[in-house]
Amino acid sequence: LCGLSSAADAQVKAVWVRPFTGADVETRRNAARGREFIRAELEKIKRAGLNTVYVEAFWDGYAMYPSRVAPMRPLNIPHGFAADAKSGWDVLRVYIEEGARHGLKIHAWLHVFHQWNTNLGGLENSPIFRENSDWAALDLSGSPLVKSEAEGAARDIYKVFLSPSNPQVRKYLRAVVGELAEKYPQLAGAQWDYIRYPLHAPGAPFDYS
Numbered sequence: 001l002c003g004l005s006s007a008a009d010a011q012v013k014a015v016w017v018r019p020f021t022g023a024d025v026e027t028r029r030n031a032a033r034g035r036e037f038i039r040a041e042l043e044k045i046k047r048a049g050l051n052t053v054y055v056e057a058f059w060d061g062y063a064m065y066p067s068r069v070a071p072m073r074p075l076n077i078p079h080g081f082a083a084d085a086k087s088g089w090d091v092l093r094v095y096i097e098e099g100a101r102h103g104l105k106i107h108a109w110l111h112v113f114h115q116w117n118t119n120l121g122g123l124e125n126s127p128i129f130r131e132n133s134d135w136a137a138l139d140l141s142g143s144p145l146v147k148s149e150a151e152g153a154a155r156d157i158y159k160v161f162l163s164p165s166n167p168q169v170r171k172y173l174r175a176v177v178g179e180l181a182e183k184y185p186q187l188a189g190a191q192w193d194y195i196r197y198p199l200h201a202p203g204a205p206f207d208y209s
Contacts, residue, residue, distance in 0.1 A: 148201035
């Protein structure tokens with residue numbers, strides 16, 4: 001702890017943030033309104049005495065920033081936003097900039113192998129699996145649906161995982177992380193979530209891809 005004024009300075013007091021939780025479509029569509037939403041969110045976090053924010057930056061195969069590797073999360077799905085190459089609407093960069101103004105450390109929170117939820121539709125809607133169906137982890141019956149981790153009121157929303165054993169999957173994920181490190185050196189770090197196999201269910205173990 002050399003150089004720190006007190007042990008308290010070394011404590012990580014963090015919160016995980018999924019961008020635009022509670023935001024309306026107009027806020028997600030408009031960069032100026034979106035920045036105000038993020039600024040107000042970070043002000044609340046700062047007032048709560050926290051010092052670190054894990055911003056969900058990559059999940060469901062979509063990025064919350066302009067990427068050469070993954071498409072940006074579209075406005076027509078939850079937490080998506082309106083952006084194109086000309087707009088400059090970079091959600092992750094706004095979090096970094098506004099976080100710096102509030103003395104908050106911003107980390108990119110990344111899903112690793114979990115990359116789809118069926119509440120968004122079948123795999124034909126997935127930006128990853130519609131082009132690379134062979135990247136999915138499969139259970140013993142050949143299904144990619146992780147029923148042991150079912151969600152929703154009717155328990156009918158299923159996760160789909162990338163297969164860790166597939167070399168193309170590993171190459172793709174390295175590209176995602178490498179691009180983030182290159183584009184955003186101001187990030188305090190990256191959290192790798194779901195860096196595991198799906199939970200097993202009786203008769204449906206993974207991975208048989």
